[in-house]
Amino acid sequence: MPELPEVETVRRTLEMQLQHPVIEKVTVFWPRIVDNCSPQQFCDIVKGQKIQDYQRIGKYLIFVLDHHVIVSHLRMEGKYYVQKAHEPYDKKHTHAIFTFTNGLQLRYHDTRKFGRFYLYERNEELTKQKAFQHCGYDVFDERCTPEYLYQQLHPRRITLKQALLDQSVMAGVGNIYADEICFALGYDPEISIQRVRKKDFPALLAQARRILGGAMKAGGTTIRSYTSSLGVDGRFQLQLKVHARKGQPCVNCGTEIIKKTVATRGTYYCPKCQRKR
């Protein structure tokens, strides 16, 4: 469900709502959501620790505790709810509950059970751990430069959209914003990345940052109207120009937006504004 802007919105919201609580107890209802240790170990280890900081790399949310770090990936449908311990919750889709000493709970909700938790020691280099083995630089990381993207992506036999979605090079762009970035660049999502010239890579990165940055800003605006009972999933209504606009007129030229499949993902584009070469 969430891409980088949504995860960042969740990060900020949890930081505001929870601040720095002490974990009194953790219950895991669906064992497989804990990826790199047993649910029992996970619960035993985090118990008693305080959440010191909330961080994010790409689409990964990171809870920094006293001695350990919890890495959370929401995949397609993961979301968090902050509620009081006595409030009811959706027993069918809630897979983990963190209870704090202040009476609040952080509840992890995930309809499809795709999301994962990883637990690491705080002194370990995070980006070298399993959770990040296929994770490149965050879109906003200063090491993510046009030159780096060109060298990593341009030689490959993949489409522009696949390049944007490849988390191992630049982490954070998902299916929605990949379409929006292709539209902003004026390229058909299916164009070979090898046809994108070196001089276009600064624009590629700039548009990715502009679009994700705008989405974060919008998320931050919308999230203020959320109540805890609505959940914290970072969702918001951005003005999408092509994604999910099949059959509607292009905002630039009025041509009908087309949906096609690119690399098994639903893909929306304007056949007039987005050139194939």
Add this chain to the structure above:
DNA sequence: CCTATCACCTGCAGGC
């Protein structure tokens, strides 16, 4: 090493 496909899960919309 590279790219393509499957597997993981559930709910829902649309066709018959």
Add this chain to the structure above:
DNA sequence: TGCCTGCAGGTGATAG
């Protein structure tokens, strides 16, 4: 109404 199919804002493992 009920059944079936396809599809969903993601990613790791596996197959070629």
